[in-house]
Amino acid sequence: MRHALIFAAGLGERMRPLTDRTPKPLLAVGGKPLIVWHLEKLAALGVHYVVINTSHLADQFPEALGDGARWGLRIRYAYEGATPLETGGGMLNALPLLGPEPFLAINGDIWADLDLARLPAEPRGVAHLVMVDNPPHHPGGDFHLDADGHLHARGEPRLTFAGVGVYRREVLDGWQEHASTTLPGQPPRFPLAPLLRTAMARAAVDGMHHRGHWTDVGTPERLAELERALFPGSR
Secondary structure, eight states: OOEEEEEOOOOOGGGTTGGGTSOGGGSEETTEEHHHHHHHHHHHHTOOEEEEEEOTTTTHHHHHHTTSGGGTOEEEEEEOOSSOOHHHHHHHHHGGGTOSSOEEEEETTEEEOOOGGGSOSSOSSSEEEEEEOOOTTOTTOSEEEOTTSBEESSOSSEEEEEEEEEEOGGGGTTGGGGOBOSSTTSOOBOOSHHHHHHHHTTTOEEEEEOOSOEEEOOSHHHHHHHHHHHOTTOO
């Protein structure tokens, strides 16, 4: 797997005031930005090219991360404009930089002890998603993972999408049905979830259950909890 995409364009509204001056993926835990944990893992996996979607405080990313050479990576930035394009629109916007092969995509505002080497180099269908136990802030989960490893929009029990997946470009087929634009001339804006549900209906999305540590760093409280969990001596 040569290419990876990191979603880093969110406004981080629930993280305010921390994100008033710092994009959420650049907030530090354990002495380094959340996104750097991802870059280190991607480099260890053998990924060569990383595309980072940006919007909110976009200039801070190249200032903090540069071209990726310090990790042995080549980082390219895909600016989405002042208004983030959501996951589907962000992926579509980055697609010209990702090449024709399947690519790994990861949310820039999560932390997990997941071994990325467990992920397949290519999904059986159009996507392979990492699922986790439902956290307290999302008790209903997202999708059902069956015994054969296929994901379904319906069914019990349900698990939560971890924000990590391997995708083929074809996952975006039919995106026009879900797209909108915020202003004339802007790229299309749409979520990825409806396209995944459509693919699930034809058994084209599978997944795995990660039972280790995972945190959706969506609030200052969760960031502090993660810091304490990783480094018990910290406040």
